[in-house]
Amino acid sequence: MKQLISQCPIEEVMQILSGRWPTLLVYYLKDGTKRFSDLRRDNPTISHKMLTLELRKLENAGIVSRAEFEGYPLRVEYDLTPAGLQLVPLLDALGGWWENANGAAQVSVPPVKQPSSDRRRALHRKISS
């Protein structure tokens, strides 16, 4: 996903939000100001390096703001920008859509022991031309 190949805004958004971390970070920040180390604690599996890179990306995209305080030990606080705040309900909608498009299928096949993904492949229609 290095460079864009269409002029579609969706592709631009996905270039920012793709991957495991961007959306998770937005979600953690939605609860309010967080320091770098807070975010590390929130996502123990993200590496030091990736956290800074992802935060820079979100910052450059105008989704997250960074406030640097002088003194020792260093202190930096991250927040959602207004644009970032507007993004939250959209992500919520996506999450809702997913649980729905998905939970629905699960409910309609109640007693089966959840063969989920393989079962969908069985829906392949075989049609005699």
Add this chain to the structure above:
Amino acid sequence: MKQLISQCPIEEVMQILSGRWPTLLVYYLKDGTKRFSDLRRDNPTISHKMLTLELRKLENAGIVSRAEFEGYPLRVEYDLTPAGLQLVPLLDALGGWWENANGAAQVSVPPVKQPSSDRRRALHRKISS
């Protein structure tokens, strides 16, 4: 993005939609039924292999349906499922949000020759503790 680390539905969605192709494919399919070769023509830069993989992913996620017709030469048609159709307006909303959060910044800095990304970094607030 192999395995999930939170139970957040957003992370599940992003696992499916992350990357350049999933959303583009959804967009091309929104215009109606497409054959495998149509989708290749729509995205000349995607490799044969990746296209099949991405389509499988979307199919297993219940976003795309696959119809296989017997005969020679082989023929396979792809369509959005009802869930996939519901996804489209959500992606549109994301695209709108982006153009907005973004176009707004551009409009508010009219005569400057669009230093976009670097200029945002200049917004770093330096605050004396």
Add this chain to the structure above:
DNA sequence: CGGTATCCTCGGAGATACTG
């Protein structure tokens, strides 16, 4: 504490060729 630089590895994805 927060960030950068360096090294290293492992798997995502391209190219190619083959099958039904």
Add this chain to the structure above:
DNA sequence: CAGTATCTCCGAGGATACCG
């Protein structure tokens, strides 16, 4: 035409160490 299999390679991302 649509899909699979094999090989290969590049770069995203982890580990580590050092700076302000």
